[in-house]
Amino acid sequence: MNKEIISTPRAPQAIGTYSQAIKVGDTVYLSGQIPLDPESMQVVDGDIAVQIRRVFDNLKAVTEAAGGDFSDIVKLNVFLTDLSNFPTVNEIMAEYFSQPYPARAAIGVAALPKGVGVEMDGVMVLRNEYY
Numbered sequence: 001m002n003k004e005i006i007s008t009p010r011a012p013q014a015i016g017t018y019s020q021a022i023k024v025g026d027t028v029y030l031s032g033q034i035p036l037d038p039e040s041m042q043v044v045d046g047d048i049a050v051q052i053r054r055v056f057d058n059l060k061a062v063t064e065a066a067g068g069d070f071s072d073i074v075k076l077n078v079f080l081t082d083l084s085n086f087p088t089v090n091e092i093m094a095e096y097f098s099q100p101y102p103a104r105a106a107i108g109v110a111a112l113p114k115g116v117g118v119e120m121d122g123v124m125v126l127r128n129e130y131y
Helices: 048-065 083-096
Strands: 003-006 021-024 027-033 073-080 103-108 118-125
Touching (some): 027 048, 027 073, 083 103
Parallel strands (some): 073 103
Antiparallel strands (some): 027 118, 073 118
Protein backbone atom coordinates (compact mmCIF):
# COMPACT_ATOMS: atom_id res chain seq x y z
CA MET A 1 0.00 0.00 0.00
CA ASN A 2 1.32 3.40 -0.98
CA LYS A 3 0.27 6.21 1.38
CA GLU A 4 0.69 9.82 0.29
CA ILE A 5 0.68 12.56 2.92
CA ILE A 6 -1.47 15.56 1.99
CA SER A 7 -0.49 18.87 3.54
CA THR A 8 -1.26 22.52 2.88
CA PRO A 9 -0.41 25.78 4.67
CA ARG A 10 -3.98 26.92 3.86
CA ALA A 11 -5.27 24.70 6.69
CA PRO A 12 -4.03 24.43 10.28
CA GLN A 13 -0.87 22.39 10.62
CA ALA A 14 -1.18 19.14 12.53
CA ILE A 15 -0.81 19.73 16.27
CA GLY A 16 -0.23 16.09 17.09
CA THR A 17 0.82 12.80 15.64
CA TYR A 18 -1.34 12.88 12.51
CA SER A 19 -1.42 14.24 8.95
CA GLN A 20 -3.96 16.68 7.53
CA ALA A 21 -4.96 13.89 5.14
CA ILE A 22 -3.69 10.60 3.74
CA LYS A 23 -4.26 9.49 0.16
CA VAL A 24 -4.36 5.79 -0.70
CA GLY A 25 -5.17 5.17 -4.35
CA ASP A 26 -8.16 7.39 -5.23
CA THR A 27 -9.31 7.63 -1.62
CA VAL A 28 -8.36 10.48 0.69
CA TYR A 29 -8.92 10.26 4.44
CA LEU A 30 -9.39 13.77 5.87
CA SER A 31 -8.31 14.28 9.47
CA GLY A 32 -10.56 16.12 11.85
CA GLN A 33 -10.54 19.89 11.49
CA ILE A 34 -11.44 22.28 14.26
CA PRO A 35 -11.99 26.04 13.84
CA LEU A 36 -8.35 27.06 13.95
CA ASP A 37 -7.14 29.93 11.81
CA PRO A 38 -4.30 28.43 9.74
CA GLU A 39 -2.12 31.54 10.04
CA SER A 40 -2.39 32.19 13.77
CA MET A 41 -3.19 28.60 14.82
CA GLN A 42 -5.71 30.13 17.23
CA VAL A 43 -9.42 29.32 17.55
CA VAL A 44 -11.45 31.83 15.54
CA ASP A 45 -13.44 34.39 17.45
CA GLY A 46 -17.19 34.23 17.10
CA ASP A 47 -20.26 32.11 17.56
CA ILE A 48 -20.81 28.53 16.42
CA ALA A 49 -21.65 29.68 12.86
CA VAL A 50 -18.21 31.31 12.58
CA GLN A 51 -16.62 28.12 13.92
CA ILE A 52 -18.53 25.91 11.46
CA ARG A 53 -17.54 28.08 8.49
CA ARG A 54 -13.87 27.98 9.54
CA VAL A 55 -14.01 24.18 9.76
CA PHE A 56 -15.50 23.95 6.26
CA ASP A 57 -12.85 26.37 4.96
CA ASN A 58 -10.11 24.24 6.53
CA LEU A 59 -11.55 21.06 5.02
CA LYS A 60 -11.86 22.79 1.65
CA ALA A 61 -8.17 23.71 1.71
CA VAL A 62 -7.18 20.11 2.41
CA THR A 63 -9.50 18.68 -0.26
CA GLU A 64 -8.02 21.06 -2.81
CA ALA A 65 -4.46 20.15 -1.76
CA ALA A 66 -5.40 16.51 -2.42
CA GLY A 67 -6.62 17.37 -5.92
CA GLY A 68 -10.34 17.37 -5.25
CA ASP A 69 -13.20 19.46 -3.95
CA PHE A 70 -16.29 19.07 -1.78
CA SER A 71 -18.13 17.20 -4.52
CA ASP A 72 -15.60 14.38 -3.99
CA ILE A 73 -16.42 13.94 -0.29
CA VAL A 74 -18.41 10.74 0.13
CA LYS A 75 -18.56 10.64 3.96
CA LEU A 76 -18.57 13.49 6.44
CA ASN A 77 -18.54 13.17 10.23
CA VAL A 78 -19.64 16.14 12.32
CA PHE A 79 -18.84 16.24 16.04
CA LEU A 80 -20.73 18.80 18.13
CA THR A 81 -20.55 19.59 21.82
CA ASP A 82 -24.13 20.87 21.58
CA LEU A 83 -26.47 19.02 19.20
CA SER A 84 -28.86 21.97 19.24
CA ASN A 85 -26.36 23.53 16.79
CA PHE A 86 -27.14 20.86 14.20
CA PRO A 87 -29.60 23.08 12.25
CA THR A 88 -26.80 25.65 11.90
CA VAL A 89 -24.53 22.93 10.48
CA ASN A 90 -27.23 22.05 7.92
CA GLU A 91 -27.75 25.69 6.94
CA ILE A 92 -24.05 26.40 6.46
CA MET A 93 -23.32 23.04 4.84
CA ALA A 94 -25.81 23.97 2.10
CA GLU A 95 -23.53 26.93 1.26
CA TYR A 96 -20.55 24.61 0.68
CA PHE A 97 -22.12 21.44 -0.78
CA SER A 98 -24.61 20.66 -3.50
CA GLN A 99 -26.51 17.48 -4.25
CA PRO A 100 -25.74 14.67 -4.14
CA TYR A 101 -24.67 15.35 -0.55
CA PRO A 102 -22.17 13.07 1.14
CA ALA A 103 -23.23 10.42 3.62
CA ARG A 104 -22.99 12.03 7.05
CA ALA A 105 -23.04 11.36 10.75
CA ALA A 106 -23.63 13.93 13.49
CA ILE A 107 -22.28 12.94 16.86
CA GLY A 108 -22.76 14.70 20.16
CA VAL A 109 -19.59 14.72 22.23
CA ALA A 110 -18.72 15.94 25.71
CA ALA A 111 -15.68 17.96 24.65
CA LEU A 112 -13.40 18.72 21.70
CA PRO A 113 -9.78 19.94 21.47
CA LYS A 114 -9.16 23.52 22.58
CA GLY A 115 -12.73 23.78 23.89
CA VAL A 116 -14.28 24.29 20.43
CA GLY A 117 -17.88 23.47 19.60
CA VAL A 118 -17.37 21.59 16.33
CA GLU A 119 -14.97 19.24 14.57
CA MET A 120 -15.37 17.49 11.21
CA ASP A 121 -13.53 14.77 9.31
CA GLY A 122 -14.33 12.86 6.17
CA VAL A 123 -13.49 10.56 3.32
CA MET A 124 -13.05 11.72 -0.25
CA VAL A 125 -12.84 9.67 -3.45
CA LEU A 126 -11.08 11.44 -6.29
CA ARG A 127 -12.49 11.22 -9.77
CA ASN A 128 -10.32 10.03 -12.60
CA GLU A 129 -10.74 9.81 -16.36
CA TYR A 130 -12.59 6.48 -16.06
CA TYR A 131 -15.55 7.84 -14.04
